[in-house]
Amino acid sequence: MNKADMEQRLWEYIDGFSMAEENAVVETLIRENQQWRQLYQDLLLVHQSLAGIDLEQPALRFTKNVMDEIAKNAIAPATRNYINPKIIWGITAFFILSILCFFIYGLGQINWVASSAPAHPLGIDLNKINYGKMFNSTVMNVFVMVFAVLGLMLLDEFIHNKQKKYHTPA
């Protein structure tokens, strides 16, 4: 076993991260092997020294400075207190209505009159739909723009929540 592996096992043992069985094995190695014992003592000294390091101290006026600064600030209300659920429902309703409008507008472009051609399995002859009219209209462009913006906002919200989950405790 190389030194790096020995160190890793010893650190796990010192930190108390290893399982009981591994602990017993490492203890035996420390007891019976001079190389393991020497390395263990070295690492233990580093560990004890790290445990004894001093924390840095700010200036004596630090607390007063913070309190002076805080006097100028107010506690921000929790997010849930100022976000109105009605706004969220409003956005949802707008979204659903937009989709419905788009769907109805699309259906309105279809020529429902049956032709002499053999009936299409779906009842709609896809060849006769005027796609150009659907996708070139200003209304369509506006819808695409609105959906793109909403999609980006949703993505931003998703990423923000994901980061918040990892970085900020609730």
Add this chain to the structure above:
Amino acid sequence: MEIISRVLQGHTQAYATLVQRYQNFVFTIVLRYIKGREDAEEVAQDVFVKAFRSLDNFKGASKFSTWLYTIATTTSITALRKTKLDTQSLDNETVFNKAETIEGSIKTNTIEQKSRVAMVNNAIRLLRADDAHVLTLFYKGEQTLEEIAQICGKEVNAVKVQLHRARIRLKEKMQTHFKADVADIF
């Protein structure tokens, strides 16, 4: 939680107790990233102000210290990016000369103090900020690996590996920069 409740009820002065209790921890964390004491004090002050403003969002799902150190870490990293302070690794040749200067001043200091703890403290200052940060949180911040992972925004295993490597690098720094002292003290 009792102090926090009092602060939220409007007893702003109760917050001073929290500041006094955690100021050394927060200041040490900030100093791992921001090297000048004056700049670090400003950032540490900013940490406490931010924590105060967001106090209503703290619900006790984690320890207050974990929550506060998360703010300290993100604020320090943001401040570091804004001011573009020098945090390059000492392995980088462009900062080699500067490192020598730091080492020189530390060495003089070490000879005066001649203590193992002082030497370890000085060696930590020569480490990369993220290594020094993890060591500080683990040994002085009373944080578990899971909590450190939360503070750093990393996986637990990644923190474990970083902790292990940080100690290896610390040992190397001590042996390289404080060889005579290591022989004397250890």
